[in-house]
Amino acid sequence: MDYIRVILTIFWKDILAERRTREILSAMLVFALVVILLFVFAFDLSPETRRNTAAGVIWVTLCFSGTIGLNRTLSVEKDRGGIDGLMLAPADRTALFFGKALTNWVYMLLTALFVVPIYSLFNNTNLFSFTLLGVIMLGTFGYIVTGTLLSSLSLQLRSREMLLPVLLFPVVIPLLLSAIRATSILLEGGSQTELNTWLVLLFSYDLIFLAISVMVFDKIIED
Amino acid sequence: MRNSTKTSLMLIVVDILAASLILTALFMVFYYAPVEVEMGLVQKIFYFHVAAAWTGMLGFLVALAAGIGLLRSGNMKWDIAGVAGVEIGLVFISLSTIMGSIWARPIWNTWWTWDPRLSTALIMMLIYFAYLLLRNGVEEPGRRARFSAVYAIVGFVSVPLTFLSIRLFRTIHPVIIGSSDPAATGVFEMSTRMTHTFMISLVAFSVLFVALFWHRVRLGVKLALFEQRKMEDFTGED
Numbered sequence: 001m002d003y004i005r006v007i008l009t010i011f012w013k014d015i016l017a018e019r020r021t022r023e024i025l026s027a028m029l030v031f032a033l034v035v036i037l038l039f040v041f042a043f044d045l046s047p048e049t050r051r052n053t054a055a056g057v058i059w060v061t062l063c064f065s066g067t068i069g070l071n072r073t074l075s076v077e078k079d080r081g082g083i084d085g086l087m088l089a090p091a092d093r094t095a096l097f098f099g100k101a102l103t104n105w106v107y108m109l110l111t112a113l114f115v116v117p118i119y120s121l122f123n124n125t126n127l128f129s130f131t132l133l134g135v136i137m138l139g140t141f142g143y144i145v146t147g148t149l150l151s152s153l154s155l156q157l158r159s160r161e162m163l164l165p166v167l168l169f170p171v172v173i174p175l176l177l178s179a180i181r182a183t184s185i186l187l188e189g190g191s192q193t194e195l196n197t198w199l200v201l202l203f204s205y206d207l208i209f210l211a212i213s214v215m216v217f218d219k220i221i222e223d
Numbered sequence: 224m225r226n227s228t229k230t231s232l233m234l235i236v237v238d239i240l241a242a243s244l245i246l247t248a249l250f251m252v253f254y255y256a257p258v259e260v261e262m263g264l265v266q267k268i269f270y271f272h273v274a275a276a277w278t279g280m281l282g283f284l285v286a287l288a289a290g291i292g293l294l295r296s297g298n299m300k301w302d303i304a305g306v307a308g309v310e311i312g313l314v315f316i317s318l319s320t321i322m323g324s325i326w327a328r329p330i331w332n333t334w335w336t337w338d339p340r341l342s343t344a345l346i347m348m349l350i351y352f353a354y355l356l357l358r359n360g361v362e363e364p365g366r367r368a369r370f371s372a373v374y375a376i377v378g379f380v381s382v383p384l385t386f387l388s389i390r391l392f393r394t395i396h397p398v399i400i401g402s403s404d405p406a407a408t409g410v411f412e413m414s415t416r417m418t419h420t421f422m423i424s425l426v427a428f429s430v431l432f433v434a435l436f437w438h439r440v441r442l443g444v445k446l447a448l449f450e451q452r453k454m455e456d457f458t459g460e461d
Binding site for chain 2: 153
């Protein structure tokens with residue numbers, strides 16, 4: 001019970017800080033909008049191709065703006081010396097991991113709640129459905145778990161933020177692929193069994209990365 | 224002193240063994256194994272292609288084991304083994320991909336196609352390349368070892384995925400050991416002589432791996448010593 005309270009406290013602290021500064025989430029949302037515009041202009045998407053590429057565009061947009069959140073939520077602690085205080089907290093180190101992951105996840109879900117309606121608006125269709133929300137939650141969960149682990153590692157490197165995408169993207173490509181395929185089946189139609197296959201794959205990826213992260217996180221922030 | 228001459232003698236033996244096995248395998252590929260009926264000479268790439276891929280994945284497996292060993296014990300020897308595994312693995316996976324590409328040009332009529340097997344192999348290469356970049360970014364040896372170990376564990380998820388990709392997904396990449404997808408192009412049945420050649424190639428590449436790994440670990444030990452001396456000099460001057 002205490003463990004969950006620590007997680008929620010870290011999460012709530014981040015949300016309070018964000019409410020006062022409004023720097024991370026606003027950057028994520030604006031960047032997401034920019035990426036969508038870039039896609040539309042770069043490929044001069046016709047209504048037909050726009051429907052076919054919607055899943056890919058949405059996920060790539062989410063991933064790109066996700067890295068902003070991943071980089072910031074932990075590096076603010078390092079820059080302002082908050083990390084020492086967090087490490088001194090009388091709780092298991094993984095509570096810090098889950099607290100930060102929860103913050104990142106909520107940021108990313110908020111970004112998704114912004115991206116999907118905006119994309120629907122631009123293309124005069126309604127993409128939103130509760131199944132899609134489920135797929136987005138599953139996909140972003142795995143992305144955030146892996147991302148929080150690797151960002152806690154990359155921010156201790158000489159090059160800081162620069163290396164996170166290089167480390168993170170290849171690892172999550174299979175997860176992203178499953179998410180994109182599941183999303184495109186939802187948007188364009190497709191067989192239920194195929195959808196289930198991708199969902200199972202997505203779910204197992206989430207579990208694998210969650211297990212690895214919990215096991216190795218305290219080795220990263222040891223000192 | 225005597226102990227180190229003994230190990231270097233052992234290493235020379237392994238070197239010679241690896242070299243002669245590779246030559247034997249090469250000889251068998253060209254003179255012992257029959258020419259495959261449909262694909263002709265280009266099928267002979269298969270023996271070294273699969274053997275190199277196996278060696279590459281073995282390297283990554285070693286890196287995984289070394290990563291787990293390091294995180295459990297904190298012994299820096301594991302780090303030396305880990306980076307040796309990744310470096311050798313990366314070389315062999317690249318070789319395997321290049322050989323596969325040369326084979327695919329006449330058989331699939333293309334150097335590259337976005338098939339699940341090829342894509343997953345490429346992702347795997349990217350991950351282990353990122354591993355080397357990561358090592359490059361940390362100066363303090365202890366931290367570098369821990370970070371690399373973590374990334375070797377996270378990255379290893381891509382290896383079984385690559386191995387299983389031709390057995391799980393619809394693909395045009397042939398499966399020689401096991402049953403192929405009906406869509407696969409370039410499938411063939413191995414004759415007895417082919418199986419012999421294939422086995423010898425596998426053994427030859429595995430022994431080559433052992434020899435290279437040994438050399439790389441020796442080099443790693445020396446590098447670690449050098450790094451340590453450098454640090455001592457640095458603090459000595461203060």
